[in-house]
Amino acid sequence: MNPESSTAPTPQRPAEDEPPGSAPAKVVAASMIGTTLEFYDFIVYGTVAALVFNRQFFPAAAPGVGTLLALSTFAVGFLARPLGAALFGHLGDRIGRKRTLMLTLVIMGGATVAIGVLPPYAAIGYWAPLLLVVLRVLQGAAVGGEWGGAVLLIGEHTAKGRRGWATSFAQLGSPLGLLLSNGVVLGTVALAGSDRFASWAWRIPFLLSFVLIVIGVVLRRTVEESPVFQQMQVRQGTAKSPVAEVLRRHWARLLLAIGVTVVSFGGYYVFTTVGLAYVSLKKIPSSYGLYGTVIGAALTVPVILGSGALSDRVGRRPLYAVSAVLMAGWAFAFFPLLDTGSAVPVVLSFAAGIVAWSVLYGAQGAFLSELFPSRVRYTGASIAYQVTGALGGLVPLLSLSLLQSLGTTVAISVFVALTAVVTLVALRLAPETYRLADEGEGA
Template sequence: MLADPPAHTASPAHRSGLAKAFTASLTGTALEWYDFAVYSAASALVFPQVFFPSSDPLTGTILAFSTYAVGYLARPVGGFVFGRLGDILGRKQLLVITLLLIGVTTFAIGLVPGYSTIGIAAPIALVVLRFAQGVAVGGEWGGAVLLSSEYGDPRRRGFWASAAQIGPPAGNLLANGALALLTAALSKSQFESWGWRLAFLASALLVGFGLWIRLRLEDTPIFKAMQESGDRPDAPISEVVRTHPRRLLAAILSRLAPDVIYSLFTVFTITYGTKILHFERSTVLIAILIGSGCQLLTIPLAGAVSDRINRRLLYAIAAVGGLVWTVVFFPLIDGGSRLLLIIGIVVGLTFHSFMYGPQAAFITEQFTIHLRSTGSSLAYTIAGVFGGALAPLIFTTLLSRFDSWVPLAVYILVVTAATLLGIVLGRDPDPDEDEQYAELTEKLTPAAVSAT
């Protein structure tokens, strides 16, 4: 267990921007993940019928999840492009661009005609727009994490960095809430015909709100100190690969189990619950809503706990717990009990929270300050390809071939082992590095560091 060192006292200028930075990181990421999550849920609910008609329901679902995976495959592009810009131009600028990009593409998805109207052009357009969504989300995460954590005390980074981590369950809550409301208010034919589009079109209002918040915020004091010191890298991608290969690998591997477990409980469960266990769609969505609502509390709690005890130890315990719960989950819900379905998802997402809450701090701590945005973005997006991108597709394929949940549990065992290896390879935090930059920041004029 790590000692709990004295907290670094932020200047009044830092404190004045901290609440704004935390809010901007949380709300902007939540709005972007609303867009991403509404696509994920629609992949299980309507896209097989609208864009990939097939006589075999599981085949249509596999094709729909293939477009879901495209969003993850595109993330490294966003990580490469926007991650390096975060270290060169600043955290704020890239966050405005990524929010605009995902808002436009999500709105456009809501307008794409179905396969019955324009044929093969429909799924092609869907794939192109999904790719653009993935690029935006890939560029978003690193900047959002640094936006909140670089305003806060580096010895409390687990909590402050968790602002961006709250975004996905908050976005998932909004997305599944919108879809649950639509499925309850409309008939099945109305929802599949046009009702699902309303959830995508509503993103225009949400993204507008997020832009209003982000445009009012200054860049982080740490980045401004980097500007003053001239410590910005010229070729951050090559420098990360050349000087931080072990840390990059550790950060990538640490993401796999959380990604896969999250996909299991929030994406694949919709398919498994409706097609195999014959739950109503609204029943499964409500269970996911409840689990996501709980994560709004458990993720920042986990981040705060990781500031008190060894972050890597907490992460490892949660990874093992998530694996064990997966083995419990499937037999638990096979009886068709709604209550057990809710309990199963809530507990599964709680284990996910105790990995995901500390994850942002753990990943950013692997890289030196002048390479944080690039290194964090690369690790996050590359891991997404091997984790979240393939997980729903692998889950569905294994279920279709073996007609059993056991191979799914074996798959989670493999990714959990990889994540534990990443935790072992990683390093513990070094707050002194941030405090040296903080001292430099104190020398700047108040106008230069004020977030107002």
């Protein structure tokens, strides 16, 4: 079936109505601070959960069980993301991008700060893990609505021909959040010491999220609503039920958007979380993997910006295709390099894998949002991104299960290659969007 047959084509927006030039600097900054906070909160939680949450919130369980329970709360956040995408996507397409982004920022950051002051199991018993899960769900739901709004706020302030470059700044939240979270956690451990960190100093990285909230709120209060959303309100009104409209009229584009994004999360979590777990299992110094991820994150900053800019010239699909092929190929070199146990090959393995992923990531914000018309764009792009994000949260479990059952890392590499095939097939079916007028109604 032709994917286009499920949607009702409407005229593209006249070129003269497009936003003039690029998004204002304050719009870019307001969006970027939100995505940085998003990744900072998620990565800090995952790191601290692995290190100390078993003792703070699950001390009644056996040590191994406590760690498993602590990490399961990390997974809960991933499961909440698609629900948040639907909820905040609905609000973003109904009441506006700016107001919804203010809401997601406050909820996301507020939940993170609340975790930082949450009493441990020793103080309030079973209420401690229960409240932790509730806060984690709130955090995950807010994250589900943050990315789509941040990308749209920039993209809908920017004219055709510059949207890839402009929205790539929102994508910088991933490497910046990774660098910031790792820096804060490592700095806190260094200053407080391992014992004090496990006892109380683990709260500091969560509490520091308050600083990002304040900066984000100040910046977002000063920006104007997306001109595309304002004009849509005047011309055609907002969708009454954006989620239902996406599922009814744009289901094919939603499936394609999910398909093209599959390799992004499949490869990313193998080259980061799975790789770090494998290094630990092989008794290789964990610092090698951490250095590799930090170096890789730093290198992705120019790659993401360059990829976004290049996608405005050659299209979004070629960048996706190149990245998918690179990740599939590198997956078969990744584990043999780790098996050497030597510092340079291990660091190179992590860094190169993350850089291969970033080629795709720079074009992702523009591509996913352009696949949907403006009246349901927040909803469509957010659901597509967060559904694959939730599936990505299962990649470490699947990968380690394959390793345990088959006894070889080749199975994990084949898995990454299969996600690349899914993305390449979806790319073949998906339209190229970079030449569409801002309304994005080629969908």
